[in-house]
Amino acid sequence: MLGSRVNISILVLAGALALAIPVHAQPSADEILEAAGFSHEDKQRILAGEMVGGDVKAVSDRDLSVLLGFIVKTSPEDLAKQALAGTLGKTDEQLTARGDISAAGSLEDFARLRLVPGGAEVAKTYINASAGDKLNLGTDEIAAFNALKSQADATQAVEQQLHRMLLARYQAYRASGLGGIPPYDRGGKSADPAGDLRKASEAPVLQTFFPAVQRALMNYPKATVPGLAENFFWVNNTIDDQPTFALTHMLSAPEGAARIIIQRQFYVGRSYNVEQAIAGFLPVQQGTVVVYVNHTFTDQVSGFGGSAKRGIGRNLLASTLKKSFEKARAAAAKP
Helix, strand or coil: CCCCCCCCHHHHCCCCCCCCCCCCCCCCHHHHHHHHCCCHHHHHHHHCCCCEEECCCCCCCCEEEEEEEEEECCCHHHHHHHHHHCCCHHHCCCEEEEEECCCCCCHHHHCCCCCCCCCHHHHHHHHCCCCCCCCCCCHHHHHHHHCCCCCCCHHHHHHHHHHHHHHHHHHHHHHHHHHHCCCEECCCCEECHHHHHHHHHCCHHHHHHCHHHHHHHHCCCCCCCCCCEEEEEEEEEEECCEEEEEEEEEEEEEECCEEEEEEEEEEECCCCCEEEEEEEEEEECCEEEEEEEEEEECHHHCCCCHHHHHHHHHHHHHHHHHHHHHHHHHHHHCC
């Protein structure tokens, strides 16, 4: 199953959030909450300080979709400053390591990425990789790991190949966006992470209120919006006692005093396929309303019994995210 994945970095790792504020009008927090599907009673609970979960339509049979609304008792600007300073990142207990990726990308950017935890045992898994859903690899990537069987230091050899693979995937995505994401070899068929991210990017609330941001998300890197900021990094999260590597693209766009933040994990090594989360930081009298929508895609909830598995997985993910966001907003509200 998906495991107790915590993906809190949508709030804590957004680069360059303190952007110049344009002069045009912006939709209100009430409008966004209503469009996201929160009832009048839900909105009152959110403004009273509760963290409220809502229903968001899954976009495929692999989608664990989560909707959350809550308030942080600080301004969007202050919240952005704390996120930019990295003071909220300490709430992510599963994060083992993180590294920024330079614009052009280099092997040096991945130098700190290690097979932790697991070391030699994880190296064996990669060297003996085959088509399927145990690891998310393309056909050529599987062959590259299989070719390491004669290496004296298997752990080091696998780490170096991981660095090369992640760099290649980053550079392909940076050049071509969704079109640059290779499929995963599932043995006689393939998983299409780009297609899943494209479906998540259709995002009805974005289409209605922020169509330029939605176009930039769909057509990256060819489309952009004024004031758009972005950064890239890799993470190693420990999930089910195993290292889980992911390549992450963060985007932030200004909308008046508000911010639209997008986190896209366009490659994930195992456990789930890809993930995309969209959050709005919206000013209200009490501080900032955060509206958060997450689509996490995994082959483990498709097929026979998929509906029940999706329900269980969605509830687990929602519960874990709620706990993590509670810690993050408490940290954000501290003076």
